[in-house]
Amino acid sequence: MSEHTPDVTVDARGAGCPGPLMDLIGKVKTVDEGTVIELQTTDSGSKDDVPEWLEKAGHELLDIVDQGDYWSIYVRKT
């Protein structure tokens, strides 16, 4: 479990690239600054690609948690 409690959860499990990242970007665009988003993904590429995008876009990566059969990526919109 993560110490981060998400304000919103984006369930992108089952979607291949670029689905999870697109879903995250779509959500980031609609929420207020400071909102914590949990992105759930089964796409292993997301683990590297989402942090890459976050750094470029200037949002904060809080944590990546291996949930067994999917990953939770916690993000704070800045």
Add this chain to the structure above:
Amino acid sequence: MTGYALVLASGELEKLTAASTIASIAAASDVPVDIFVTMNALTAFEHETVETGSFQTGPVGQAMLESEETEIPLFTEQFRDAKALGPLSLYACTMAMDLMGRTLDDYVDVFDDTLGVAGFLSHAEDKQVVFI
């Protein structure tokens, strides 16, 4: 550089999907993308091709169409979704349309307009051109 100008000339599903994937993330990240669809790539956007899924494919394209575990949206859906999120425009080549006797109504609803070569070059002037 102020974005990308993609030329889609191939009807291969893999190339179209690679283009839609990259273009989607770029546009959603507010990087402008203009896409000029020409030659056999245009045929892949026809209603009939999309509805019957009769794309030119290799092994990866087949896997994309058949995979039940991993859902990869069709390139037309990726383009449509990305247009709602960022600066992405698609243009259909008038020459290829004329040759095949097509109008914009024959294609899935993702195109902003038709375009000729001079029009494309003007869109591409300040962008990095990627030919696919």
